[in-house]
Amino acid sequence: MAKYAMVVDLNRCQGCRACTEACKIENNTGQGMFWMHVFRFEDGAFPETRMSFLPRPCQHCDNAPCVKVCPTGARFKREDGIVLTDPDRCIGCRYCELACPYGVNYFNWQKPKDSQYSDVISWDDPDIQAITGGAYPPYKNPDLDKEWGPEGRRTAGGNHAKGVMEKCTFCVQRVEQGSLPACVDTCPVTALRFGDISDSESPVSRFIRENEAWSLLEEAGTKPSVFYVGGKPPSHSYKEVERPKARV
Amino acid sequence: MNEVRERDPDLVLWQKGRSKAKSFYDTAFVKAIGSSKLGHGAFCSDAGYRALEYTIGTHAVLHPDFRFCNYMLSWGWNITNAGGNKFCWLTWPQHMVKARDRGMKITHIDPRLRSAGPFADNWLAIRPGTDMALALALCHELIAQDFIDRPYLRTYTNAPFLVREDGTVVKVTVGEGDEATDVALVWDEASGAAVPFGEATTPALEGSYEIEGQAVRPGYEVFKSHVAESTPEWAADITGLPAEQIRRVATEFGENALIGSTLVVDGVEVPHRPVGIMAYHMAQQELGFQTARAMTMVPMLVGAVGAAGGQLSDFTWKLHKNYAAFETIDVADPPYDFMLNKSKYYPINTGNPGVVAQVMLDPDRYGVERLPEVAILHMVNPLTAFPSQPEYMESYKKFNFVAVISPWLSETADYFADVVLPSATIEKYEGPISATNQYVEATTMRIPPMEPLFESKGEIDIYMDLCEAMGTLFGEGGYLEQVNKALGLVDDKASFAIPTDSKPTVRQIFDNWSLSQGIDEGIAFFEDPNQSVFVKGPMSPKKMYGYAYDPPFAGALHRFYGESLLDAQRQMKEKGAEEIYWQDYTALPTWRPPTMEGSPSDYEFYLISYHMIEHKQSRSSFVPLLAELAPAARMDINPMSASRLGIEDGDVVTVESHNAITGETRSLVTTAAFCDGLRPDTVGVPHHFGGWTHPQNKGQGASPNEIYFMGEGYVSNTADQAFHVKVKISKGGEL
């Protein structure tokens, strides 16, 4: 049984956020929902300023605080390492979001139709309806509603129903069909790698072995499955610049 | 359109912005209807193109041979946000990270750190508009520390040419009758006499000599004394950089150049100079042409041009026609065409829509009689994408008829267009598109993923319909024939040509072209997602490296000393051009403070504009997903300067620019954003916003093009736009 992990090569990451976009298109996430978010940091005053980029997917921790606190078991961790949310069992208490030290959880504050950029696009416009046939978002990925894994649960995000939690799923619908997560697939400089860390000869394992890989917030004891090579962990003197329009 | 074409086809102005593919279908349309053509180069990096065409003959600016380069000057290259030299494809960042994996060091020369981000091993936060001073100081240090590749200068450049006191080169006519050519004299150290260039065994680079009683010196010697005072200390207070940092960069550049070493690449031995510069859009400044020349001299001094790991420019060393044209620049008398080609204002002329707008507003001043009456604007949005919006608003009113071909309702179309022909964005065949990554030759094609939306069509369909309506589609000299010519479906490949008597589908055109390239499946090859890229094979060193090219550097003698520029200056003075036009036509790059420095001292900040990775010019700011990542315009400002002005992060500010010549002021309102990685005397505003035609544009803020100026003092001597202006910042304003 594979155990999936992701490695981010910060020596290569351009901070271009193509991974953020690929994730949003693949998973149809709503406005302000960044399952993958890329920090752009500035640190230090002119002229000693240093910049750094930090892609932040869900860390799919082995000792996951979110799985521990979930009152109904809607958030669970699979043998292959992926931490998933079952939207049919989630009661929307948002406890997982507050237990998570990385801030990777997003709650569906509004109905799916309203969260799909409807402040600009009116999906009911007859011209648009003529083309989209009333589906919103018109680019809806059918895989998101299917059941995945041996446990057979709708864990690919479903249709982002109002009132349930969601977060990066390592693109469970893609991984189970043998392809890579959308962010890994799209990175123009192969800064993101993904693979089976339980196989010591897999490219991911070798890459981690050959470089000093570190993890985010190791002191929190969450044992994340996302490793970083190059750069260094961000400190609180870092200031995030060029933030996306993230408030819904 | 036809009514004007009968009278004078030149009065039909066809203007194009940036598109991706080989523009065969554009030029074919222009030739078919005989209109005049205006591109967007003057806002891209064409000052650099003119400089490189003039100096080493390549139609490009500068990029290093990433495969072997160990030390790169990233000169204004927006690494993490935009493309590099030649075009904006993704391959540049991939080369750069692979080179860094190998240990290549990057010295980043830019007022903003953001463009290099974490890749700046060494950041030179240079003051905007002072790049030439830095380049001259680097040359001074390379000479002082004797990092000089003399064999290269002697054999492949005009450095040895003997120059009189008045700057003219000593020439003698060789051969008779029609083969008689003027050849420059050089001082042959072996024979101790002045001989024509070809015959000298070791032409002298230094020293001063006498010919027919006149004191003469080799071009290199003239350059050495020219940069004698350009010490790092001199450059320090101009560029705002510490002198020690400039000296250290020069030393590192010289040491890394490994002058004299060679490398065998794919069996071909080539000089090995693993240093280089990546520079492109930064050429668009008032001293852009001469700055690009001065920057090119830095690798020339160490012999890195065309060397392995060294300074490349184009992907091959095929000479551009401008190289020969610039040997002698002749300045014509008025009346001039409305682009002022060969005029006493801009003898070397890129063709700047801003200049055209100026001419249309005041033709008599520029000695222009015939102004364009009709315009076809294809995928171009001057009102928000080009600087000095007010001039366009006034001048484009003079067109009697404006047709716009564009996928979006651009601001220009909204303001001027009588007819808008909606064109498809990507749902069309487009190509052939070069997919080379500099080391492998490849071609690909844009294949439509779906039918065009609403009533839009692919541009080639639009052009065919237009020509059909105008009666210039079929027959001799028609659009189809031009397409055949442009795609090379002539002579031996004529069998693949498109019949010029019936209207083909666009797919058919590309099918024929693909077959002509020896691809048996034709267009189907490109339509098959598993193939889609036609790889011709690795680029051979013989084509990539100037030294290994046959003949070396395609036989071009690199113009170290620019005599024809000095001659152009003389002609311009004779024809009565003001100093503002001729002052930069000098044989060697000569520093002068840019005109903008004439603005009063309360305009204390330099305004620069920059590209953000999330957007593409002004045509994507309304796409909701992209606008979510980069929501609105902002003015980056260093917190130290902001606190001096009492401005907090996120405050609304008014940015007012001042024209040092006309005294005119313009202002825009946006929000301030603290940015530590920025010079305290500089502010930056991205150029993607300022649109008004789409609901998403609401509240996105202004475009710097509303307060940049065009015209004298804000264009280079080659009519290329300068994206610099002095501005005053004040708190408050109506967003």
Add this chain to the structure above:
Amino acid sequence: MATQIDTHPTALPQQVGQLTTGWKLAMGASFLLLVVGIVAFIRELSTGMIATGMRNVGTMGGASWGLYITMVVYFIGVSFAGITIAALVRIFNLRQLRPIARIAELLTVVFLLMGSLAIIVDLGQPVRGVINLFRYARPQSPFFGTFSLVIAGYLAASLIYLYLGGRRDAAKMAEYPSRLQRFHRWWAAGYSDTPEEQARHRKTSFWLAVTIIPLLVIATSTLGFVFGLQVGRPGWYGTLQAPAFVTLAGVSGTGLIIVLAVIVRRMVHDKTALGIDVFAWLGKFLLALVIVYLYFMTVELLTLLYSTPEVEKQLSDALLFGQYAWIYWGSVALLAIPAIGLMWQALTRRWNVGWLVAAGIAVNLAAIGKRFLIVVPSQTHGTLLPYEVGSYSPSWVEYGVVLGLFGLGALMIGAFVKAFPPLPLGDREEVTADA
């Protein structure tokens, strides 16, 4: 069975059954609040929780738990103190406190219902929330304690304690012919005040009290653990959360008992029913708890300020000097001033009821403020990754729903005191035929 008494209609004691205008006014206002709450909740249900001021932590820079969770902790805190005092009275046989026992139990039941409703309104999926908790609740989650022990177990315990404790008075009330007679007879369930019954009641209430106290301490501690166990939330993670919760619960609960006792005293027009000695005891008990809590706050403050890592520093700056400073110092003042007042009264032994009510209300406001400071700042200013600092302010929907809950609570209390005597009909006020 009790001897038949003549059918001459006499007024029930303690104004039971008499709907005075004051009572009607209060109930009308409470009902109005309830309507506001329901309207707000329907708005939240229809448009989704975007109608609230809550937003995601991290990139969205909001707080995902806001006013609702603050009120959950406050309500459950108050309910904790009620039954605790009732149980203490029973275990230590504090005879002079017997009058307020029922008020305390009533407070517990009502506030516990309000607390559980506050949790439900905070859920993204309220209906599925209740079902799934009964079906899938996981013991590993601190919510399991809150859901099972606090809501279910503790509610059952307090209802049983209230019911059994009231049977004797119910029997007396059943003798009066009134519309409520069947209700009283049901409540008495055949109690006839025989010595065996009294002994048996003493035994059950003793053993009930003995089991309730530990059940409560565990329950409220699990509520503390909901926050205290979260490593990912600086400001929450700490061992002091559980004990601090219990203490502040005691403070707020006692405060409200004093307030409710005064209201009831005025309602029954009998100053003697609740002697000043009862209030003195409550005052001293409140003073002790406030001092212990202030001690906890100083401990927490010192730990925060001494040599804090970056994140806690950012949090403590926001709490002490920044965005939340007015709430922090306001709460401290609302605890310190009443403490001084109580100390003065304790030393001079001159207890003034008006001042006690003011102290009661003040400590409750402080409790709400302090709960808010525990819940929200750690989300907007306590992200371990350097996100931008966030902000949270409740929307009208949240205020509406909370007011609705208070309205509901007041309605329940109002209804109870008109259906059953809040004070025990002890021997002092012998019930005679002609009252």
Add this chain to the structure above:
Amino acid sequence: MRRNVTAAMIAGGIVLMLVGYLGAAPWGADTVANSDPRFSFAPAVFVIGVIVALSAALVYELMPDRRNK
């Protein structure tokens, strides 16, 4: 009679509590199995157990005496 009914209820309540608690999701590593209850509505059983144990007090008091039945 009253005594052993009460005792039975307390014992029964405790048993129900144990069954409910052990039936709910087991402690241990965060796995799929440990996120689901061993049998459905186990927590409901736990809660019923708590209530039954507590209402033993009710039964103890309210049981009518044999004498005056």
